Structure formats: C-alpha cells, structure tokens
Amino acid sequence: MDKINIKRLAEELNLSTSTISRALQDSYQIGAETKQRVLDLAKKLNYVPNPHASSLGSRKSHMIAVVIPEVFDSYFAQAINGIESVTQEKGYHVLIYMTHEQFAKEQAILNTFHSGRVDGVILSVSAETKDMTHIQTLHEQQVPVVLFDRVGEALATSKVTTDNREGGYAATKHLLERGCRNIAFLSISRDLSIGRWRLEGHHKALRDYDLPINEHYIIDCTESDEVNGKLIKAFLRKHPEVDGLIATVEKLTISAYQACSELHLRIPEEVKVISFSNSRSAPWLNPSLTTITQPAFEMGKAAATMLCKALKHKNPASVVESVILPSQLIVRQSTGVAI
C-alpha cells in the first residue's frame, strides 16, 4: 500500500499540498466545503499526520498548554475539566504544566513555548509572579495567552476572573455578622491582583463596620503546607484575640484546622473559619466548612473558548476579551450560627 501523505491527498483531490495542509489544520484561509472534502478523504485513506513535519511546515502543534500553580486543588481540577470540555471537541491536546507557585519555573515553562511547542496558553500565574514581561512577550509573539483566576491586570491578553473584591467583602461581612471582630486574612500573595482585590474587599467590609484595619492580621503564607501550619499556629498563639480566619486558597483550610486543633481552639466557638474553596470535602469536614465557591468549570470553559476563538484568527494576539463570573457564599458550621 502506498504511504498516505499530504502529497497523495493533494493528487487525489487535485489541490495543492499547501491547501491540503491548511485544510487539515483548520485554517481560516480555506473554505468550509474544501476542508470537508479534505477531511473526508483523509479519514477514508486513514491518513496519520507526522506531528513534527506538519508542525515545521505550518507552525501549528495542535497543542494547548495549561499552566497552573498546582494540580491538587479542587478549583484547578474543575477548571481543567472545563477547559477539556472545549478543547476535546476542537481537536486540541491539552498539556498541563505546574509552576509550584514559583516565578522562575513559570518563566522557564513559558520560554519553551516560543519555538512553536504549543499554539496557545491558558495560564493562572504563580504566587511569586510580579513581573509579567514573560507573559506579554509570549503573547506578542503570536502565541496567544488567556489568563484565568490569577491574572495580570496590566496585560493586554484575554482574561477570565471572578468578582474577587465582592468575594473578599462577602467573606468578611459574613464573619462580622457572626460576631467576629478580630479577623485574620491568610494571604497567598499580595502582589497578584486576585490577592489584592480580595484584601481590598476585606478592608472595605471592615471600614463599613467602622472597624480598624490591622496590618498584623495579614499572614503571608507559602507553598509548603508544613510551613503554613507553623505560621498560622505561631500567629494564633501570639494573637489570642483573633476570632475569625479567612483562607484565600483551599489548601490553607487544612493547615488552619490543624493549627486550631493543636492549640485546642474550638471551631467555630473560639475561632470561625471561612475559605475560598471548591472542595467536595467541605460539607464533611469537622466542622463543615463555610466557603466562597467559584464557578471553576465555567471559568475553564470560558478561557478555552476564548483561546480557540483567538487561534482561528490571523492575528491571535489581537483578539482580547474579558469576563468576570460571580462566586457564591455557602454557609456551613465553621462560621457558627446566626447571632
């Protein structure tokens, strides 16, 4: 049997090899009818593309990179499912990369994308990231980037976020309504806009209740669960007046529960806890956890939809959209009963 390659397909259909190649890559330059003819024949003859050769010619890899701080977080797990729900249908491979909250790792990962390894990137930036030049540079070099959840505000890329200021406000207001007056804020980054907006919402709620803003009540947490446990424990020991904790990322919840347990502080009687979390365990923790929950699946879906749309465009970096989805307060036992 003859080898089925692009040349053979071109001969059979009486088209040029470059037309075949572009049709197979779903290029905007080829009409829908021609595309269908090419795809039908490719399927009939069982054509398998050589990924490296076709990438060299077309500068398309049919791969999308999803770059996230860590894989074990319900929010990111659900967001990946949302992304895959779109990319599968559009015929893209999804490659998942983790930065482990490290700026240097994020930079190194993005640098490998310049040479055509992936067609586009969906990124949630690391806690350490302040300088966003590596993202802007990649985006401008026609590898479009869509940011989600943790974004760089100044960047001219597409973005999907939640109403973080409202989330920070709602979490604080809820604790205040449950009687808390000394609330600590467990932060993962003050540089990221997501952290700043949540903190700003927190401060606004305190001001609305005529309460002072105490800088000492902001705890800068790290990537390490062990270190975070120790930080929270040391803080609670030093500040016995603290009666409320806001965990801005899911993983801080278990560290907070552990610290309270070790100090024999009862939740919610002595300390009330609320967390930004998408965890299925939240209702089954002891006590069950009050959460601010983000529409993770929908956010992933929105980001992937934006990226696929940009990739069809002649100048992908020029396609810039922004969407903000609402989060939700779900009240459970960790913040006590209404007073």
Added chain:
Amino acid sequence: MDKINIKRLAEELNLSTSTISRALQDSYQIGAETKQRVLDLAKKLNYVPNPHASSLGSRKSHMIAVVIPEVFDSYFAQAINGIESVTQEKGYHVLIYMTHEQFAKEQAILNTFHSGRVDGVILSVSAETKDMTHIQTLHEQQVPVVLFDRVGEALATSKVTTDNREGGYAATKHLLERGCRNIAFLSISRDLSIGRWRLEGHHKALRDYDLPINEHYIIDCTESDEVNGKLIKAFLRKHPEVDGLIATVEKLTISAYQACSELHLRIPEEVKVISFSNSRSAPWLNPSLTTITQPAFEMGKAAATMLCKALKHKNPASVVESVILPSQLIVRQSTGVAI
C-alpha cells in the same frame, strides 16, 4: 550577531553536526567529556534548540507523558510530584494527560505517541481498560512505558505497585477486629489487577475469619461522583445488615459519607468506613477517616527513575524492572474504637 545553531557549534568545536546533535540530546553514543564541552559552549553562546527540527533529526522530544485516570486525587497529585522531582533534574518536560477512566480515551492518547511526540510514558491505566494491546504495541515500538499503581500484569514493561493484596487484607481484618461482619467492597474495577488483588486480600481475610463471601456485597462504582453516591445509597437501603464499607479509591469516601448521612446512618456506630486514600483531609473529616495509605511520592519517583534509565539505553523496551512498595494502615475514628 550570527544565529547560534548546531552548525555553528560544530565549527567552533571542530566536531560533526551529528555529534553535536547527539551530545545535546545526551545520547549514550557520545562520551561524557565531549558532551560537557558541547553543553558548555551551547550555554556560553546561548544556544536555543528548535524543538521540531531537533525532534525530526533525532527522534527525541525530551518530553515524558504522564497518563493518569484523573488529576484530582491526592495519590496521583503526590505521585506527579515524585515524578517531577526526577524529571526536572534530568531535563525532561512532563506532559500530563487524563483518561477520565475511559478506555477509548486512553487508547487515543497513546496512539498519538507513536510518531515521536514523547520519548516515554508513565501510565496508570483506566478503570475500563481490559485489553492492553495499545500499551504493549507502544512499548515495543521503542516508546518505553512504565506502569504505576494500576498495571497490566501480563505486560512486559517496568512496573511500580504497592502490596495491594496485603492492603485489601489489612483493611478487612481491621474492620473485622472492630466487630464488622457484613462488609461491602466499593470497587472501581474488577478487571484491573489492582482491583483484583485488593478484592483477593479482602476475600482471604473473610476466609481466615470463617465468614462467607457474598458477591452482592461488591459494588461496582463509576467515574461519576453523583452516580456513585446513588449506588451506595441504594445498596445500603437494600442491605441494612451491612456494617462496614471499604472504599478502594479516595473519591468514593465522600460519596460514602454522603450516602450514610442521607440515610441517617451514623459512622462509625452503625457503619464503619475505611478508604484507600492519601488525602490531607482524612484527619479532619467528620468522623476522621481510617485509611490505607500508599507511598505515592516514592512510587512516582521510582517510576520516573526507571523510565529515565530506560531512555538512556539503546533498546529502551528491553530495560524492564519491577518494584512493590508497602502501604500503611492509619487508624482514625471512622472505624470506631478497639473492641
């Protein structure tokens, strides 16, 4: 400034371009001293390889695929960290793929690896996988596969597992010692060796206690949390005599807790629960969860070490190793107190 390519490096060092190319790809055909000279100069001149061009020439992508059933599971999250602890050092990119427990998806993913997209594969097979031909074929075509946790026993690839029979035995023995006499086994697959071994250990413990083996007490769960919750609830309603549950994968725990809660069955007084789990939440669930815990990080590390070793070999598929690591019973409140 001249473009720094392989030709330029070859000229500077008075070596052939193929030697430079092989040295940069860490080929076993090039001596350590020559490799170092090439790497030093490449670094000095800031040489950036074209990934597609170099892949075409050498058939090496410097990418390793990690193919797992799902990303949101503490076991797999910790195993990925173990894998990355090795691959980072060895200069490989890790690409993460999810099968969502589907055989067809697993097959499709592995099929894309034949053309040199990745150098090697670390795989934990899906719950649906019975036929392992796609794995064997890939492995034999010089894309070495290392299986971990969920393996195909008949396959001639390297493998990393835990003592699943002992785990199933220990879980059952513990429930029997705590007074359970009607124990249900929440299975994710009876086809996979991991499921069969755990079930075999379970049956052995029942036999050692002169208890009958009741086929109706094996519940075949699915990928869907929602479906699993309904299955377990329907089962417990139909079998009020059941006083113990063994969850063979972490995600079934929350479904089991939910089903018991909805039926007003108290854990551990009326039903005792034990789960194969690596979750950090286990001590903080209500009640805290008794677990069989696997050395996930070490298993990932072992799998990556085996793969990197095989990739250095002229005939990677011929390098076959097998390792079995021990799991651990951690007793908490969900199985009650010693009787």
